[in-house]
Amino acid sequence: MNFIKILLLVFICITYHKTAVSQTSIGFYTGLSTPSEQINNVYNSELLTAENFSGKMKRNAVDLGYHIGTRLRFGLGDDFVFIGGIAFSRFPQSKIIVTVPNANGVDTLRATLSTTQNIIPVSVGLNYYLSTKLVGIYGIGELTYNYLINSIDAEYYGASIPLDQSPTYNRVGFGLGIGTEVDLKLFTLNVEGKYNLVNFIGGDSNEKPKSFITMSLGVYFGSMEDSKKK
Numbered sequence: 345m346n347f348i349k350i351l352l353l354v355f356i357c358i359t360y361h362k363t364a365v366s367q368t369s370i371g372f373y374t375g376l377s378t379p380s381e382q383i384n385n386v387y388n389s390e391l392l393t394a395e396n397f398s399g400k401m402k403r404n405a406v407d408l409g410y411h412i413g414t415r416l417r418f419g420l421g422d423d424f425v426f427i428g429g430i431a432f433s434r435f436p437q438s439k440i441i442v443t444v445p446n447a448n449g450v451d452t453l454r455a456t457l458s459t460t461q462n463i464i465p466v467s468v469g470l471n472y473y474l475s476t477k478l479v480g481i482y483g484i485g486e487l488t489y490n491y492l493i494n495s496i497d498a499e500y501y502g503a504s505i506p507l508d509q510s511p512t513y514n515r516v517g518f519g520l521g522i523g524t525e526v527d528l529k530l531f532t533l534n535v536e537g538k539y540n541l542v543n544f545i546g547g548d549s550n551e552k553p554k555s556f557i558t559m560s561l562g563v564y565f566g567s568m569e570d571s572k573k574k
Contacts (some may be wrong), residue, residue, distance in 0.1 A: 351428040367419035369532065371564030377409040377433050378557045383542075384438045386459050386511050388551040392442055394506045399454055402441045406461070411558055417471070425471040427486065430477075433463040433556065442505070456499045459572060463556075464491040467519065479526055482532075486519040490542045491552075514558035516545035525537075532564040 384406045392399045413431025420426055437460050443451035471487030496509040521538030540555040 357360055361433075363406050369417045369564040369566030370564050371417070371532070372412070372414050372462070373534075373536070373560045373562030374412045375410070377411045377435065378559075379406040379409060379435050380553070380555045381405065382554045383435055383451070383556060384440070384459050385552065385554070386440075386461065386496065387507075388548050392505070392507065392517075397444075397505055399442045399444045399505075400451065402437040402443070403469075404441075407436045408439050409461075409556070411560070413560075415562070415564075417564060420470075423473050425473070425482075427471055428468045432463065432465050433465070433558075435556075451568045455501065457503055458497040458499075459499055460495045462493040464493065465489070465517070465519075465540070465542075466491075469519070479524055482522070484519065484521040484523055484536065484538055486517060486538075488517045488540070488542075489574050490515045490517050492542065498539075502517060502528075503525035506507040515543035515547060515554075517542045518544055525564075530565075534562045534564070536560045536562065 381403075384403055388403070390401055392401050411431055411433040413429055415429030416426055418426040437458050440457040441453065441457055442455040442457065444454050446452050465488040467486045467488040469484065471482040471484055473480060473482045474479045492513055492515065494511045496507075497513075498505070498509060500505070517540065519538045519540045521536055523534050523536035525532050525534035534560070538558050538560070540556050540558060542556070543551060544553075
């Protein structure tokens with residue numbers, strides 16, 4: 345929660361700083377999200393354990409998802425632009441098969457879990473401009489505080505299994521990418537590609553890296569032209 349308070353303080357300071365008005369732009373973006381195989385590992389383990397139960401989990405691959413977000417940008421000089429915002433990434437339903445071993449060595453199906461993953465990253469970072477002539481080209485570096493919200497529908501074969509059907513947790517991660525933009529005076533259009541690692545800090549001891557790649561199209565209103573002229 346301290347991280348969120350710091351983010352809110354940064355937003356307030358930038359929003360109300362009198363000299364920042366002409367160098368600030370606010371925008372919206374959306375696009376596709378390509379997940380790693382660990383995104384739907386909602387229990388952060390290959391085993392499902394509950395009271396008087398232990399079973400193996402086999403996860404299906406996660407399909408392509410989508411994201412939407414809003415972002416504030418504030419010029420810090422010729423080359424750097426502060427960025428901060430919040431987004432919502434959703435990945436479609438996938439299946440987890442839960443089995444238990446039996447005496448003859450053949451696994452017995454005990455449950456089919458239908459899972460949907462939602463990730464809400466709150467981010468701060470910098471854009472570093474490699475070029476601002478005609479078409480802007482810049483690198484992206486972000487620190488993110490991620491809310492991972494999962495919903496699960498379970499179909500049991502035999503007795504039900506006591507498990508959390510809405511596991512939710514928080515992790516600190518980062519994003520690295522590259523973008524390009526065209527300033528059309530009234531607004532700016534940009535395209536960005538970014539690698540997002542969700543659980544860089546704060547994961548369980550056996551938790552594997554969860555990541556996804558985003559391709560985004562954005563539009564920004566307001567001008568930072570004076571702040572990054574070369």
